[in-house]
Amino acid sequence: MSQFSVTSPATALLHLPYLERYWRRMTAAAAAPDSGEWDLDNTLLAGLHIxxxxxxxxxNRRPAPALAEFAEWILSVNGGSIDEARLHRLRMALDGQPVGPPAGTLDDVPGLTAEELAHWEEHGYVVVHDAVGTAAREAAAETIYGFLGASPNDPASWYGKLDAATIWVPLYRHPALTSNRSAPRVMRAFADLWDREDLWPIVDQAGFNPPERPGWRFPGPFIHWDMTLAAPHIFGVQGILYLTDTPAEQGAFCCIPGFHRRLPDWLHSLPAGTDPRQAIRSEPGLVPIAGRAGDLVIWHHALPHASSPNRGRLPRIVQYMTLRPTRWPYTAEWM
Ligand SMILES: O=C(O)CCC(=O)C(=O)O
Structure with missing residues (x-):
């Protein structure tokens, strides 16, 4: 009798390094202190497109799902299978082996210029022009309109499906959005800032911020940080891809340029007992960052940032994105 083994896709997933450890921690009855592996959580989930x-x-459901159920769920949200090349790269990375960029090589892809890097150092953000091509950003914008059941030519349709409390659009794995996350210019810009190529596109949402009108007021996000304010303030980046032209008044992304350089002093200058996340609301200097369709704004996560009310004629349509290396130092304490 010939010997052969058949490995089901779910079984292959179960053998992925770190998956079980992550599942065990997330399903534990009591919340565990920081595991020191939050970076690996990001890598695992980014590699699995979750x-x-x-x-x-x-x-977090109770009773907690079994490990096999978790693996089946991962496969089902991935359309039933994950291609072996993607799994192989993830396996290597989780095993501590070196890996390259998410796809292809970045050697011939134009990176950030010396001026752009100098702008980054000084202001803490950079606008990467033409980060994705016309067809790619049009496909993504069309996908977002489709998801919302809206149409660019019908303003009445822009407000229909929006939950009044948010401009986020929970669209995670549409191919039009997935491919933008690893577009060559996108990857190269993030690689230049991290100075590494072992990057993982985090699966983030899209955004739709229509013009304000009676019955629709901009719901935020107002000025905030997504990072901990506890020291040390470790490097990190966030990004937003404008899928359509975004003039300053059309709900553009806003930030306080240069704040990444003065965050520690600013924190020390606050009177005892002040909540920095409240105090930042009265800080001057928040400016809108306009951009053209296809521009990617990347900002240092120490910049306080926000979206803004759309006082233009058209919706602002975006894709949020960031790429992170397999492992990176982070500050575990949340403040
Ligand atoms: O949508 C925007 O312009 C702001 C994005 C934002 O606040 C965030 O990504 O944390």
């Missing part, structure tokens, strides 16, 4: 919050929601 959003961090989506995974937490699935695993």
């Amino acid at each position: 959003n961090l919050r989506e995974a937490a929601t699935f695993l």
Whole structure:
């Protein structure tokens, strides 16, 4: 009798390094202190094309899902299978082996210029022009309109499906959005800033911020940080891809340029007992960053930032994105 083994896709997933450890921690009855592996959580989920919050929601159910159920769910949200090249790269990375960029090589891809890097150092953000091509950003914008059941030519349709409390659009894995996350210019810009190529596109949402009108007021996000304010303030980046032209008044992304350089002093200058996340609301200097369709704004996560009310004629349509290396130092304490 010939010997052969058949490995089901779910079994292959179960052998992925770190998956079981992550599942065990997330399904534990009591919340564990920081595991020191939050970076690996991001890498695991990015490699599996899963959003961090989506995974937490699935695993926080009680009774907790079994490991095999988790693996089946991962496969099902990936359309039933994950291609072996993607799994192989993830396996290597989680095993501590060196890996290259998410796809292809970045050697011939134009990176950030000396001026752009100098702008980054000084202001803490950079606008990467033509980060994705015309067809790619048009496909992504069309996908977002389609998801919302809206149409660019019908303003009445822009407000229909929006939950009044948010401009986020929970669209995670549409191919038009997935491919933008690893577009060569996108990857190269993030690689230049991290100075590494072992990057993982985090699965983030899209955004739709229509013009304000009676019955629709901009719901935020108002000025905030997504990072901990506890020291040390470790390097990190966030990004937003404008899928359509975004003049300053059309709900553009806003930030306080240069704040990444003065964050520690600013924190020390606050009177005892002040909540920095409240205090930042009265800080001057928040400016809108306009951009053309296809521009990617990347900012240092120490910049306080916000979106803004759309006082233009057209919706602002975006894709949020960031790429992170397999492992990176981070500050575990949340403040
Ligand atoms: O949508 C925007 O312009 C702001 C994005 C933002 O606040 C965030 O990504 O944390």
